[in-house]
Amino acid sequence: MTAFDWRALMRLGLRDLRLHPRDFWALTPAELMIMAGLDGAPGPLTRARLDALSARYPDIVKGKRQ
Numbered sequence: 001m002t003a004f005d006w007r008a009l010m011r012l013g014l015r016d017l018r019l020h021p022r023d024f025w026a027l028t029p030a031e032l033m034i035m036a037g038l039d040g041a042p043g044p045l046t047r048a049r050l051d052a053l054s055a056r057y058p059d060i061v062k063g064k065r066q
Contacts, residue, residue: 012036017044 009032013024017035024032033039 010024013019013027013032013035014021019027027035030039035044037044
């Protein structure tokens with residue numbers, strides 16, 4: 001059996017994902033992997049991904065107000 005790297009998991013949850021400690025400890029390993037993007041999902045919504053989505057789906061169409 002392989003041991004968990006708790007230091008890395010806590011760094012991921014508390015620092016990178018900015019979870020509150022009680023929320024981090026309430027997660028299952030599967031939920032944490034999904035949030036970290038380690039299950040094939042696109043991963044956390046970073047600023048770069050938000051910018052890309054905003055460019056792809058703008059609120060205002062060029063030359064036209066909605």
